[in-house]
Amino acid sequence: MSNPGDYDAVRRDIVAQLKKPDYDDGSAGPVFVRLAWHSAGTYDAKSDTGGSNGAGMRYEAEGGDPANAGLQHGRAFLEPVKEKNPWITYADLWTLAGAVAIEEMGGPKIPWLPGRTDLVDDSKVPPRGRLPDGAQGADHLRFIFNRMGFNDQEIVALAGGHNLGRCHSDRSGFEGPWVNNPTRFSNQFFKLLLRLQWTPKTLANGVRQFVYVDPDAEEGDEQLMMLPTDVALIEDPKMRVWVEKYAEDKDLFFEHFSNVFAKLVELGIRRDASGMVLNTDNVKGGYVSAPKKSNQATGPVQARL
Template sequence: MSSPGDFDAVRKDIVAQLKKPGYDDGSAGPVFVRLAWHSAGTYDLESDTGGSNGAGMRYEAEGGDPANAGLQYGRAFLEPVKERHPWITYSDLWTLAGVVAIKEMGGPQIPWLPGRTDLVDDSKVPPRGRLPDGAQGADHLRHIFYRMGFNDQEIVCLSGGHNLGRTHADRSGFNGPWVNNPTRFSNQFFKLLQRLEWKPHTLPNGFKQFIYTDPDAEEGDEPLMMLPTDMALLTDKSFAPWVKKYAEDKDLFFDHFAKVFAKLIELGIKRDAEGNVVNTDRVKGGYISAPKKSDTATGPPRQRQARL
């Protein structure tokens, strides 16, 4: 067990949890990134509700949201870390895990500060419906991301997170990876989105996505896929130039992604000049670390929204 505030020790134990031979493509990294993403992506700028502060996904009201299907695995993978460092809050652990995973998978160093507290009950859990639906288009993306305070450039940049992981028919309804190496962070998502010929494809479950089938693929190779929201990045006149820029300039993408992901996990967090969190929950309750939960992955089955 580490001393309270020893985040370097926490980081090391998060790294130790990344390798998962029997899970997806052998890494928990992508699901850690998605966990951090979804824990923060519920923020609403107008009402100043939601966001990563509180770790509301510990409660059924948020954790059971169909949009969070599959994240129970990411949460369970982090339980051994929580057991070794019981002083850390889940809200800090989940966001830190996303930052660590991105760096370990070859991505940029993302600024991260601690201090988030865990909600003591579900009374402040945000309503469902605030996370993106991959079956939609550009208007939907703007509705979701403008609500959080992001602009068009930041929307495209965050979509670059699709360099990691894959979709699952039994979770999002969609199926397959976006890129050839889904455990390596790069700008490949933008390159492939722009260069390959994506054809509409309807899955057996009725979900519509886009696929590219490599003519030189060997038997058993799975085709790459894109979501309708991904294709919207190509056709929208404001989004498309950023796709081109990020496809051509990896360093630019990494620089912008580090900034926008840092902004994402800080949504709704208020800090003083020294970086201490001063949110109302933090003031009233202090740094409350919720008790450790189960190592067993439990959560919603199939859902109708894909991650972004």
């Protein structure tokens, strides 16, 4: 057991959970990043609701959202960390796990501050439908991300998270990895998006995505894929400018991604001059750490990304 406030110990315990030989591409890193992003991406600036503070995904109202299908695995992978550090809130654990995973997979260091509290019930869980639909276009991306307070440059930078992980037909409906090495953070997503020919393909489940048809591929080789929202980034002139910048300049992308991911996990959080979080939950104030949950993954079967 670590001492309360020993976030370095938590970081080490998160790193110890990254290697998963029997899961996806052998790493829990990408699902940790998606968990942090989805826990924060429900924020609505106008109503000041949602966001990473509260860890609402612990409740069926949010955790059972089809958009969060598959994240039960990421949450379960972090339960041993919660067991060793019972003082940490899930809201801090999930966001810190995303930041640690990005850095451990070769990405930039993500500025991260603690202090998020856990909801004591589901009364403040945001409504479903606030996360992006990968089947849509640029207008949809702006609608979703402008609601959180992001501009075009930040939207494209956040899309660079698709350098990690893969889609699953039994979760988002889409299938396949975006890049050749989905456990190594880079700017490859932007390079491939610009340089390869992306062909529309309708999967057996009726979902439409884009794939690269490699003329040198052998039977059984896995196709790289892009979502309609990814292709929209190069079809929209204002967004394409940033795709080209990030494809050309890895350091610029890393700098901008670090800034926007740090902004993402802070959405809706209010801090005083010393950095203490001012948000409290219901009748309870301060740092409310929810009790440990199950190590077994349970959650929605299918989602949209």
